[in-house]
Amino acid sequence: MKNLNLILLLLAIPFITFAQKPAIDIGMLSHWPQVSEGALSSDGKFAWYTVENVPRDGNTTVFKSLRGSWQRQMTGVTDVRFSKDGRLAICQKDSTLLLIHLGSPVEERIEHTINYKLLQLPHSEMLVQYSGYPAIQMTIVNLETGGRQTVSGVTTYFPAVKQNILYYFKSADKSDQKILCLYHLNTGQTQQIWRGNEAESVQIDPYAGAVAFKDSASYLYFKPGMDQAKVLLDSRSVPSDQGLVLGDLEGFHVSGTRLLFYLKSVYTEKPKAGQVSVDVWSYNQPWQSQQLDDLRDGLPLNLAMIRLDKPGQITRLQNDGKIRGLSDNYAVFDKRAGEIREFNWSKASQPTSDIVSLATGERSTINLDYRYVVSPGKRFMLFMDNNLDYYAYDTLTRQITNLSQQVPIPRDTSDNRHRNQNFKGLIPTGQWIAGDKGILFYDPYDLWKIDPLGKNAPVCLTNHYGRAHHLSFNIIRDDDRSAFNDKQTLVIAAHDLQSKENGFYKINLNEPFKDPKRRSMGPYDYAQEFPQIFEQSVSVRSPVSAGRVFLVSRQSTIESPNLWWTTDHKNFHQVSDLYPERDYNWMKGEVRTFNTLDGRHDQGVLYLPENFDPGKKYPVILHYYQRKSDALFKYQTPGSQNGELDVSWFASHGYVVFTPDIHYTIGATGQSALNAILGAANYLGTFRWADTAHMALQGHSLGGWETNYVITHSHRFAAAVSSSGISDLVAMYNQIGGVQSDYWENDDGRFFASLWERPDFYLRNSPVLFANRVTTPLLLISNLKDGNVAFTQGAEFFLSLRRLGKKAWMLQYDGQSHGVRDEARIDYILRSTQFFDHYLKGAPAPKWMVEGIPAARKGIDNGLEFEPAGVEPGPNLLTPEEQKKVDSLSHHPPVTIILK
Numbered sequence: 027m028k029n030l031n032l033i034l035l036l037l038a039i040p041f042i043t044f045a046q047k048p049a050i051d052i053g054m055l056s057h058w059p060q061v062s063e064g065a066l067s068s069d070g071k072f073a074w075y076t077v078e079n080v081p082r083d084g085n086t087t088v089f090k091s092l093r094g095s096w097q098r099q100m101t102g103v104t105d106v107r108f109s110k111d112g113r114l115a116i117c118q119k120d121s122t123l124l125l126i127h128l129g130s131p132v133e134e135r136i137e138h139t140i141n142y143k144l145l146q147l148p149h150s151e152m153l154v155q156y157s158g159y160p161a162i163q164m165t166i167v168n169l170e171t172g173g174r175q176t177v178s179g180v181t182t183y184f185p186a187v188k189q190n191i192l193y194y195f196k197s198a199d200k201s202d203q204k205i206l207c208l209y210h211l212n213t214g215q216t217q218q219i220w221r222g223n224e225a226e227s228v229q230i231d232p233y234a235g236a237v238a239f240k241d242s243a244s245y246l247y248f249k250p251g252m253d254q255a256k257v258l259l260d261s262r263s264v265p266s267d268q269g270l271v272l273g274d275l276e277g278f279h280v281s282g283t284r285l286l287f288y289l290k291s292v293y294t295e296k297p298k299a300g301q302v303s304v305d306v307w308s309y310n311q312p313w314q315s316q317q318l319d320d321l322r323d324g325l326p327l328n329l330a331m332i333r334l335d336k337p338g339q340i341t342r343l344q345n346d347g348k349i350r351g352l353s354d355n356y357a358v359f360d361k362r363a364g365e366i367r368e369f370n371w372s373k374a375s376q377p378t379s380d381i382v383s384l385a386t387g388e389r390s391t392i393n394l395d396y397r398y399v400v401s402p403g404k405r406f407m408l409f410m411d412n413n414l415d416y417y418a419y420d421t422l423t424r425q426i427t428n429l430s431q432q433v434p435i436p437r438d439t440s441d442n443r444h445r446n447q448n449f450k451g452l453i454p455t456g457q458w459i460a461g462d463k464g465i466l467f468y469d470p471y472d473l474w475k476i477d478p479l480g481k482n483a484p485v486c487l488t489n490h491y492g493r494a495h496h497l498s499f500n501i502i503r504d505d506d507r508s509a510f511n512d513k514q515t516l517v518i519a520a521h522d523l524q525s526k527e528n529g530f531y532k533i534n535l536n537e538p539f540k541d542p543k544r545r546s547m548g549p550y551d552y553a554q555e556f557p558q559i560f561e562q563s564v565s566v567r568s569p570v571s572a573g574r575v576f577l578v579s580r581q582s583t584i585e586s587p588n589l590w591w592t593t594d595h596k597n598f599h600q601v602s603d604l605y606p607e608r609d610y611n612w613m614k615g616e617v618r619t620f621n622t623l624d625g626r627h628d629q630g631v632l633y634l635p636e637n638f639d640p641g642k643k644y645p646v647i648l649h650y651y652q653r654k655s656d657a658l659f660k661y662q663t664p665g666s667q668n669g670e671l672d673v674s675w676f677a678s679h680g681y682v683v684f685t686p687d688i689h690y691t692i693g694a695t696g697q698s699a700l701n702a703i704l705g706a707a708n709y710l711g712t713f714r715w716a717d718t719a720h721m722a723l724q725g726h727s728l729g730g731w732e733t734n735y736v737i738t739h740s741h742r743f744a745a746a747v748s749s750s751g752i753s754d755l756v757a758m759y760n761q762i763g764g765v766q767s768d769y770w771e772n773d774d775g776r777f778f779a780s781l782w783e784r785p786d787f788y789l790r791n792s793p794v795l796f797a798n799r800v801t802t803p804l805l806l807i808s809n810l811k812d813g814n815v816a817f818t819q820g821a822e823f824f825l826s827l828r829r830l831g832k833k834a835w836m837l838q839y840d841g842q843s844h845g846v847r848d849e850a851r852i853d854y855i856l857r858s859t860q861f862f863d864h865y866l867k868g869a870p871a872p873k874w875m876v877e878g879i880p881a882a883r884k885g886i887d888n889g890l891e892f893e894p895a896g897v898e899p900g901p902n903l904l905t906p907e908e909q910k911k912v913d914s915l916s917h918h919p920p921v922t923i924i925l926k
Contacts, residue, residue, distance in 0.1 A: 055665030669845025
């Protein structure tokens with residue numbers, strides 16, 4: 027990057043002089059070290075974890091004993107796993123497979139490895155290593171006995187572990203043909219079951235160990251005990267007059283007696299020569315653009331099923347509608363006549379769901395959305411409707427029960443966000459009571475058990491303790507378990523909505539009328555970024571602890587996410603020890619309460635530089651997106667933000683950042699943001715260290731729109747950055763390909779009215795209509811490929827400001843979408859820093875702000891060099907007469923629009 031070293035030096039000068047620690051270096055933003063993943067051994071004695079960017083652009087994996095001093099570190103390893111018995115850690119480094127004997131210096135190496143798999147057989151564990159040298163081959167290692175067997179010429183393999191077998195393909199000698207073989211993992215016996223030219227779409231029956239695959243014109247099937255694979259279905263079985271041919275295989279039904287596959291539509295007609303190519307949009311048909319998108323996605327597929335015991339009997343499961351999911355016993359299709367993005371107002375666009383039995387082909391239709399989950403016992407399907415109510419569909423009786431309306435709690439009115447006036451904030455946890463006896467739900471505070479049949483009254487498992495003590499409880503994912511025993515004791519996560527502390531409580535599912543018992547609470551955040559290792563636990567076979575060991579990821583404002591282990595959720599023992607922030611001027615955060623302009627008491631998080639001196643003046647940036655105070659103890663990795671403000675970066679570079687919560691009034695979304703943001707600015711202005719003449723705004727997406735709104739209604743701020751922000755609600759209401767009417771009527775817009783019912787809402791909240799009032803220099807980011815907020819939204823606001831002689835710049839990053847990532851993100855952080863430094867710290871202006879970058883120099887010059895001190899962005903394009911006219915517009919009274 028041109029002159030980058032000079033830029034970095036200038037950015038760092040104030041902190042080299044006044045701070046013991048340096049500010050975060052721009053080069054670290056793409057290379058910040060962090061713990062990315064980890065796991066426990068099955069006996070709870072060992073753990074492994076990986077540190078990204080140590081060494082730079084690489085990774086280091088650490089294997090260590092939880093209670094002893096044994097430890098191994100290795101760089102550049104991938105695909106790390108523990109063996110089932112906890113004796114080995116297995117990983118791959120380049121083309122070498124490593125078997126590390128835990129707790130000892132012994133290490134086995136298998137060279138020339140392409141990849142490997144661990145197979146958990148009923149009574150043993152096998153490792154399958156795939157090698158490419160000196161010839162393509164597969165080596166099978168019994169991890170318990172150490173025995174090895176090698177099979178040459180293998181190209182691909184497919185295990186069926188429940189049957190102790192695997193299938194593999196190999197090339198035929200001196201032929202282009204392939205051979206499919208069955209391999210018995212216990213005995214090493216091999217059986218050749220097929221030879222041919224083409225095989226694809228291979229499916230394995232995990233229960234019976236059968237295999238099905240497709241050749242050029244047919245499906246073939248083999249089951250252990252047969253001599254050879256046989257043709258199950260060929261192209262002659264499909265009626266030619268229906269325009270269908272055999273597509274890919276989907277898989278076996280859980281019973282093992284049926285095979286699912288797709289019939290693919292074939293279009294034979296082609297555009298006629300000389301025919302005018304025109305899109306015809308019709309008022310009663312889906313958007314032409316959507317129809318074209320569907321065609322580009324591929325020809326329609328139709329799910330069908332064939333009985334393996336009656337190969338000639340085909341059941342076509344999908345007659346119309348799109349497939350939305352498959353469970354063990356059912357397929358679900360959604361049908362709609364209209365455009366999917368118009369479901370908020372068009373009955374034709376609201377889907378009905380067809381539920382088709384994979385056992386019998388029987389079909390039921392329900393008027394509910396297609397989003398669903400299946401209960402562990404397979405009896406119920408959980409659906410959600412457009413009003414965010416949840417329903418249980420009983421596949422035995424075909425009865426539907428509204429679960430949401432059974433819970434005796436008040437409507438959730440905290441942010442006026444939901445169109446359903448009866449919405450209670452109930453969300454399913456994904457966990458059930460064994461035997462499908464109940465499903466667990468969250469409300470905004472507590473946990474509930476609801477009977478899917480609706481016969482028993484809902485039970486508050488946390489005894490309303492959360493609502494009474496301003497706590498929000500959460501189920502901990504334990505070993506991906508989907509069902510709990512109804513007498514089970516659970517440790518649940520807790521979040522304090524006032525202090526923002528997090529921790530753990532314990533409940534007994536059999537004692538729902540007792541208060542939860544506190545285990546621990548503290549100024550931490552537990553693994554919001556690490557779902558793959560959050561609360562991973564294992565049963566302990568040895569007597570070193572009581573029952574279970576839990577691995578958690580813990581972080582805070584001032585501490586990187588690290589792994590800890592615990593047996594009681596009270597006492598935590600550190601596993602990883604990575605704190606790169608300690609080498610830099612970091613930040614500290616605290617919750618503050620402020621008054622909004624409309625008299626609310628709201629919370630926000632105040633982030634101060636680590637070297638904060640209350641006797642000095644600091645520039646202030648207000649950053650917002652609905653409610654951010656709950657993230658007080660969330661670690662903010664430098665360089666990780668996708669369009670939002672990089673709080674840790676700016677705090678490190680001498681800024682105070684405040685993130686005020688915003689609560690909304692229906693129809694006055696922009697004014698609600700203004701009330702909160704100005705109230706927060708007034709609050710900060712009471713502190714001597716706040717440089718009230720140098721306050722700025724930054725928001726992304728919804729926050730970008732709020733930035734645009736605030737600067738059109740206030741002259742308070744010295745600079746503003748709007749990333750992917752909206753400016754014209756009328757244009758966006760029916761915008762093809764972007765956020766549309768439902769967003770404003772029923773979602774974050776919070777209007778609950780159409781453009782024609784309340785046009786004043788849309789006009790009053792469109793910043794572009796008030797661009798004449800802007801006095802704040804603005805930096806916009808608007809990308810051509812943004813699929814959420816169209817490029818035209820940013821361009822329209824920028825061109826309006828330009829026309830009115832305002833100071834405005836717009837960045838458009840090629841290939842970036844709703845925000846910026848990778849190297850574009852670093853460029854964005856650099857430019858927004860230069861922009862804020864110039865207007866809030868009086869730093870020299872960069873060349874891109876003064877002279878711009880001509881299109882011919884795009885990708886050649888970056889304009890990041892600083893101009894000499896005193897050189898400011900030049901005059902606008904207006905003549906003195908035009909400027910006088912524009913200035914007069916800034917003082918025009920608000921326009922009153924009367925609609926009759």
